[in-house]
Amino acid sequence: MSAGRAGGRAVEVLAVGPLALVEDLGRPGLAATGVGRSGAADRAALRLANRLVANPEGAAGIEVTFGGLAVRATARHTVALAGAAAPADVDGTPVGHHCLVHLRPGQVLRLGVPPTGLRSYLAVRGGISVDPVLGSRSTDVLGELGPPRLEVGQVLPVGPEPDDLPLIDVAPVADPPGGPVTLRAVAGPRADRVADLSVLAATTWTASSRSDRVGMRLEGGRLDWAHGGEIPSEGMVRGAVQVPSGGEPVVFLADHPITGGYPVAAVVVDADVDRAAQVRPGQTVRFRLVDPPWRDR
């Protein structure tokens, strides 16, 4: 197999699992032209992995859904894993998450299936440096923008190492839980469009297998519309709990549509959207309504 650009630093993809994508922190500021922000589904995990290897927080890494990634180093690389704690090894020797891992040329880092959580992040010191699209290396699966999904045999260039040096070897971070997940949410903007918002917090929802980077679909209950039906399309946000006519809500994730005409009953607070992105199909989800961050005078 090729070793990438002549003399360049790179990692070669040997296995991809169900879905592996290059992601950074996305392309903000373009929504009005139909381009969503996209970016890592669990931004906190990507940021952590990048901090460990002393990359800028927004450097591009690899988002691995449900494990199964294997990459071979073509040079010396310092890497770190975060997010769903997929068992990992380097040439058969187990290595941990949330810590620095050093790869020598030719060594293979392999991820198994995470026991909990859904998405693992691999940061490589220097960042994955595929060509950016509109200022970002993120793949937007809904907008069909950015680098294509990873394929076996692909060689991913790695950027030059940053001047900063890694300061810590290990970060103490809890793994995503396997049990029920509670998400904080602010009621609105269209809470008045559902008949009884208390159903949202009173129901134990189950994440559907039809969930993806666009949204986490929930089953196990039903939020009825109050009156009318669709509303004129309006801007959507990451974390929006949108209620389609069938009543089973969808929590929008990284690649959500930019506008939509179904009412948004509540919006998950920003920090908890990262936790939502780690919920696996079949896992239970509850909502706890919290006050908006401002009040009417």
Place this chain on the structure above:
Amino acid sequence: MNVLPCGDAALLVDVDDLREVLALADALRADAPPGVLDVVPAARTVLLTVAPGTDLAAVRRAVLELRVEPGAAPPDGEVVEIPVHYDGPDLDEVGELTGLGRDGVVEAHTGRPWRVAFGGFAPGFAYLVDGDPRLDVARRSEPRTTVPAGSVGLAGEFSGVYPRASPGGWQLIGRTGATLWSMDTGALLQPGGRVRFVEAR
């Protein structure tokens, strides 16, 4: 104007009509409160998303204090010219529905500049307004499963150009070879901008 909660990193401003949307979006683009990442106008709302940690109460106050004048002339800016071959499959029907005939539709569509109101349907797609009011036609009762890239259409008070092939229910009156969307430069039609259609010969 009514500011609605939208989590802890956004506000949704609900207004009376599209004129107010356009005026508010213009005002926000000209003088965005600190921390605002994205301004997303739509038919009756403007969404503001903010960077984490931004004081949303301050953003909300700033929005409520903006001077918004619906109906005021849009800021001057470049007018993007889009050449169109007026040979769309719905041109005859639009000519009948409006009573303008084929030539009349072309004249009305090219007669005055349109304004980019909002996007959101697909990268590079823009809902255009402020066109000739006689061109207000309903969408097709049966949407097409595929509308070719570059198709120029009408729906209600809007006109638009499909940046790439997609399903769609707009009345198609023509087609353009203009590149509405590119991975390098993004959208040709920018929010708040103006567009003039010209007949390609």
